[in-house]
Amino acid sequence: MTRLRNTVILCIILPVALFVMLATDAVKEELGVRTRLLSMYYLSKQLAAEVALANSRDPQELPPNYGRILDDYSHILDSSAFQELVSISGHFPESSFSKMLVSRFMLWVENLPGDFFSVDPLNQLAVTLNMLEKMQRLNNLEREKLLLKHALDCLYQNPQEPGTCWQTVRKIPEIVLQQGLDFCGERIPLARPDVRKRIEYQIAYLLTDLRTTTTTWLTRRDRYTQAIDAILKAEQVPSEFTLLPALESGYNRRVVSPSMAGGWWQFVKPTAIQTLSKDPDLDWSLQINSVKDERRDLALSTRSAARYLKWLRQKLGRGDRPGSWLTAAAAYNAGFSEIKHRTNAYNSLEFWDMKLPIETEEYVPRWIAFYLIDRNRDFYEIDVPEIQPLEFDTIEGVRFSQDLPLAHLAVLTQTSVRFLREINGSLTRDQTSFRAMRNNEPLTYTIHVPKGTKDEVMWMLKTKKYLRD
Structure with missing residues (x-):
């Protein structure tokens, strides 16, 4: 009887034990796969947010290196850093398998969306x-078709009548090449092939891909540059x-960048509200609160x-030698x-002698290209409608x-x-008046009048009696 009972128990327990062992291995393998997917899931969500932000913008507003950015994203799953993340997430000591099972289950329940097991986030990415x-x-295909069309137009032109197609008017004017180009008091080395190529590339970009935008910039430039120039001259810039x-905001005070930089000159809030200079004459602090944002005031933000x-x-x-204005503009874009x-790395103060972030590499040449287009509108066949320059008087230190x-x-x-709103752009949209008080404290304004x-x-x-004594 005892032998029979032992045989029956063995027949029951052995299959169950074998099943549990096999099931445990299967569960471990499945858990390992799911944990790797979890790591991939969070990384893919971060990438998807970046892609969605770019996808929400107008393709014409995307940077020229956007293709490279996408290429970096598409290859990130093959990077050594990501593979290291996967290997770490899938490694657990055998002795703590039970704790691993419980912790992973809690991780699934608390962090994963309901459709995680039915939807592959990596596939969605x-x-x-x-x-x-x-x-x-x-x-790119549409752009190539556009350039091809104008290239064909060039073939149909009478050779004695050049300058009628974009192929012949997107270079630096010959007279500029002969006389040289002084920009911000500095001689631009147009004799260097790399410098000339970078500027001509930006001229072509502004006259083809961004032709409509460039025309808009020039129109707004005619509207606001007189007021801006007066302030720059006073500051000896x-x-x-x-x-x-134009490159920062498109002369639009309401523009806000993804990094939350705002206003005419695209200041981020921490930089705008607190100066780093110990010289009072270089104090660039602006006021930003619920009533006003001086980054949107043309005069104050320009100063x-x-x-x-x-x-x-x-x-x-x-030492006593100041830096280059071009390098200062590069620092304005990329950060000091x-x-x-x-x-320090390149032991040079010249913008053209340094390798910089790609956006900054394009920033200064595009600025120079826009300057050349502005100075040679007839040469580049840019037709800009006439507009009345903005003029106003300023009253500072007003307390109501x-x-x-x-x-x-x-x-x-x-x-x-x-x-009045145009010249007093610092007022927030919901403000219909210059408020006298905020949080029981009097406000001080710089107001602009016709x-x-x-x-x-x-x-x-x-x-x-609007003024305080």
């Missing part, structure tokens, strides 16, 4: 990337910097940008620390005893509220 790459190929807001650029040039110099590191409605100021100065009305406005403010 691949589909998104393939779609974006396809869009890019289509855009070269007038060529009047064109830099701050000029002082910031002067500080950058000073810091990028050596980045450019300072490059000047009561709110001043924009509508009242518009009636007094015989202008529109829209125009040209020639400054004295009349000040008399009215005093008469109507």
